[in-house]
Amino acid sequence: xxxxxxxxxxxxxxxxxxxxxxxxxxxxxxxxxxxxxxxxxxxxxxxxxxxxxxxxxxxxxxxxxxxxxxxxxxxxxxxxxxxxxxxxxxxxxxxxxxxxxxxxxxxxxxxxxxx
Amino acid sequence: xxxxxxxxxxxxxxxxxxxxxxxxxxxxxxxxxxxxxxxxxxxxxxxxxxxxxxxxxxxxxxxxxxxxxxxxxxxxxxxxxxxxxxxxxxxxxxxxxxxxxxxxxxxxxxxx
Numbered sequence: 001x002x003x004x005x006x007x008x009x010x011x012x013x014x015x016x017x018x019x020x021x022x023x024x025x026x027x028x029x030x031x032x033x034x035x036x037x038x039x040x041x042x043x044x045x046x047x048x049x050x051x052x053x054x055x056x057x058x059x060x061x062x063x064x065x066x067x068x069x070x071x072x073x074x075x076x077x078x079x080x081x082x083x084x085x086x087x088x089x090x091x092x093x094x095x096x097x098x099x100x101x102x103x104x105x106x107x108x109x110x111x112x113x114x115x
Numbered sequence: 116x117x118x119x120x121x122x123x124x125x126x127x128x129x130x131x132x133x134x135x136x137x138x139x140x141x142x143x144x145x146x147x148x149x150x151x152x153x154x155x156x157x158x159x160x161x162x163x164x165x166x167x168x169x170x171x172x173x174x175x176x177x178x179x180x181x182x183x184x185x186x187x188x189x190x191x192x193x194x195x196x197x198x199x200x201x202x203x204x205x206x207x208x209x210x211x212x213x214x215x216x217x218x219x220x221x222x223x224x225x226x227x
Contacts (some may be wrong), residue, residue: 003158031213042119043159043205045214056212091159099166101213102147106159 002026004107006092012113018080021110025074025094031055031101032075034067037109038088046090049075061086082114117142117208121218128196129226136191136221138180138206147209148189150180151217154202162204165189176200198227 005024013019025032034046046065047057051072060067064083069075079086089111093104122137140146150162163174170182180191189206203222207215 033214035215035217040219042219043215043217045210045216048212048214056214058212059214093159095213099147102149102209102215103161103164104215106151108158 004092004094004105006090006107006110008110009108010111010113012115013082014115015084016081018078019082019112021077021079021090021092021112023075023077023092023107025092026105029094029096029105030072031095031097031104032069033093033095033104034075034077035091035093036088037091038085043091046077079112082112084114087112087114117210117216119206119208119216119218121204121206121221123221124219125222125224127224127226130198131195132225134191134193134196134200134223136204136206136223138189138191138218139187140189140206140208141187142208148180148182149207149209149215150174150178150189150191151205151207151215152202153205159205162191196223196225198225201225 007022032049035043037043045059048055049069066078089109091109092107095104118141120139148165152162153159165172165182173179203220205220206218
């Protein structure tokens, strides 16, 4: 079974540019999550999709961040325009439903560096 | 808001030493508790979980954790660590919407 994949693994962009991160969840997992870890801090929740719908986006930092999940499959997270404080590792995770919602399978992360 | 505190930033042990990593959470109601681990170069993965029942839960690779409600704690333990346990360990609480609320993580280095 293929795990959660993320692309790219590393992105270096300048302040003001746009970056799009992609996540492919495990097939059959309706739940998809985005998290971010800024250096030295905890892993923080950004948002949660159930199939193609946003269930909870309370963790999104501001309106420069836009997430989509096309057809309930892969998801993208766009940052436009990027700021220095957006640097960090962005993780995607997916899970089944019920109590298994917390048994999340994580991708390798995308390390975003904004210079 | 729920929060999770991990007391140790970096723990260094020799092989065969016993391990206990502290974790405290803030929420006083029903909680779902987890430990996740990230081995070097690998994805974050679930180590063990607690939903209800026996407060002593066993996970993979000989790890266990004890839920103590009165202390709001969910400490991770292993009687004898191995070099391969070198990793970063994250305590987490399940949020109401299915998200995870993580602590800052504890890096464990085991010297061979």
